[in-house]
Amino acid sequence: MHRLYPEKLVTVITSEVLEDRLVKAVRKRGASGYTLLRACGAGSEGLQSGMLWVDTNLLLKVILPPERLPGLLDDLEALSAKGHHLTVFVSDVGVLGHEKFEQPLDG
Amino acid sequence: MSSLSNLLLPPVLFFALGFLARLIKSDLRFPPDLASLLSIYLLVAIGLHGGFELGTAELGTALASVLWALGLGIVLPLLGFGLLMATRRVDGLNAAAIAAHYGSVSAGTFLTAIAYLGNLGLDYERYPLIMLAVMESPAIVIGLVLATWMRRRATGGRPAPGSEPDVRFSELVHEAFTNGSVVLLIGAMAIGAVASPKAVTSLDPFVSGIFMGMLCLFLLDMGMEAGRRFGDFRRVGVVLGAFGLLMPLIGGTIGVAVGHYGLGFGVGGTTLVAVLGASASYIAVPPAMRLAVPEANPSFYLTLALGVTFPFNVVVGIPLYHHLAELVVAAA
Numbered sequence: 241m242h243r244l245y246p247e248k249l250v251t252v253i254t255s256e257v258l259e260d261r262l263v264k265a266v267r268k269r270g271a272s273g274y275t276l277l278r279a280c281g282a283g284s285e286g287l288q289s290g291m292l293w294v295d296t297n298l299l300l301k302v303i304l305p306p307e308r309l310p311g312l313l314d315d316l317e318a319l320s321a322k323g324h325h326l327t328v329f330v331s332d333v334g335v336l337g338h339e340k341f342e343q344p345l346d347g
Numbered sequence: 348m349s350s351l352s353n354l355l356l357p358p359v360l361f362f363a364l365g366f367l368a369r370l371i372k373s374d375l376r377f378p379p380d381l382a383s384l385l386s387i388y389l390l391v392a393i394g395l396h397g398g399f400e401l402g403t404a405e406l407g408t409a410l411a412s413v414l415w416a417l418g419l420g421i422v423l424p425l426l427g428f429g430l431l432m433a434t435r436r437v438d439g440l441n442a443a444a445i446a447a448h449y450g451s452v453s454a455g456t457f458l459t460a461i462a463y464l465g466n467l468g469l470d471y472e473r474y475p476l477i478m479l480a481v482m483e484s485p486a487i488v489i490g491l492v493l494a495t496w497m498r499r500r501a502t503g504g505r506p507a508p509g510s511e512p513d514v515r516f517s518e519l520v521h522e523a524f525t526n527g528s529v530v531l532l533i534g535a536m537a538i539g540a541v542a543s544p545k546a547v548t549s550l551d552p553f554v555s556g557i558f559m560g561m562l563c564l565f566l567l568d569m570g571m572e573a574g575r576r577f578g579d580f581r582r583v584g585v586v587l588g589a590f591g592l593l594m595p596l597i598g599g600t601i602g603v604a605v606g607h608y609g610l611g612f613g614v615g616g617t618t619l620v621a622v623l624g625a626s627a628s629y630i631a632v633p634p635a636m637r638l639a640v641p642e643a644n645p646s647f648y649l650t651l652a653l654g655v656t657f658p659f660n661v662v663v664g665i666p667l668y669h670h671l672a673e674l675v676v677a678a679a
Contacts (some may be wrong), residue, residue: 255637257634257637257638258638259568259626278379285644285646286579286582286645286646286649286650287575287576287578287579287646289572289575290379295633295645296379303393315604322641323640323641324641325641335609
């Protein structure tokens with residue numbers, strides 16, 4: 241029987257132009273890594289066809305220990321307050337080998 | 348009828364095919380990176396070609412072109428902003444973001460105009476190519492200045508907490524002038540200008556031979572994108588849609604005046620300057636506005652630039668600016 245450890249999975253969907261800012265926040269808040277996917281779709285900002293850089297969305301997934309979650313959410317809220325459109329949701333996940341999630345990217 | 352035959356250019360027809368493909372909900376799709384590759388190719392090819400010919404250009408006319416391009420890049424967004432505010436259909440921040448698009452240029456429209464002139468066998472001055480590179484950026488700065496003014500006005504002169512964009516002015520200016528398409532175009536022009544004629548000839552068919560075919564593919568893709576955007580038309584409404592048709596006519600007319608009276612170009616060069624004045628950016632400005640004016644709705648400026656103004660210029664505008672240039676040059 242494998243041992244699963246509880247962690248938080250943060251998923252962010254937003255415009256690709258915010259990539260640098262998101263990565264900066266993820267690094268600053270001590271995440272051990274992140275995954276980025278290009279995405280298309282539609283929502284409050286209209287069609288995001290994925291054809292041009294400006295109308296391509298990105299899907300960011302970050303797994304991090306629960307105690308580091310509030311800091312990252314603060315940064316994401318600050319971006320929202322400036323008018324950027326972000327869809328953010330947090331899930332409880334179980335991970336194998338939790339040690340790798342404890343080691344910050346910039347640690 | 349010459350106007351009709353000009354509409355039957357293969358690149359324009361491919362644009363129409365792309366548009367139609369979206370309207371009939373065809374499953375025709377390009378891989379996402381192909382659009383980027385085609386843009387890169389077109390900028391490199393036109394840059395090399397133009398740079399090669401600009402190697403023998405007069406410095407005075409080249410400098411005058413740069414100054415007029417800067418002037419257009421400043422005046423056009425201010426005009427657009429005034430018009431948009433007069434419609435009372437958008438707030439100041441949306442007006443600033445949309446106006447910035449109309450002060451910048453669309454390389455796709457410019458290349459279509461070159462194909463149009465080539466089809467007519469009409470020669471043109473190469474200086475508008477320098478203007479194309481210069482005009483990508485100043486409107487971004489004007490858009491930012493207008494947006495900052497609108498924010499300050501909304502808060503009685505003081506920046507509201509959390510309302511300032513998370514991008515510094517210097518950062519935006521840096522992004523505006525080091526934008527990939529600007530670097531590529533100016534870089535390819537410089538390479539074309541300094542390379543030996545023999546070396547440039549050895550690049551064929553890359554520079555000229557396959558240019559029109561690649562332009563057809565690019566416009567096929569742009570037609571599909573315009574078709575997708577056309578579905579968003581109801582979001583922008585009739586008044587803003589009318590702005591997307593009126594603004595290129597104003598910009599095109601100013602461009603004709605600048606091309607002929609300001610720079611002394613013939614019909615070909617004047618037509619190209621008119622196209623620069625008439626076109627709206629969909630490459631350099633949208634990401635900059637998205638970062639700097641996040642409060643503005645991207646579906647407004649993208650739908651106007653790509654779904655209204657770009658198809659209008661490709662199908663109606665270019666022949667119209669050409670005829671206007673003919674009239675002005677003949678009258679002079």
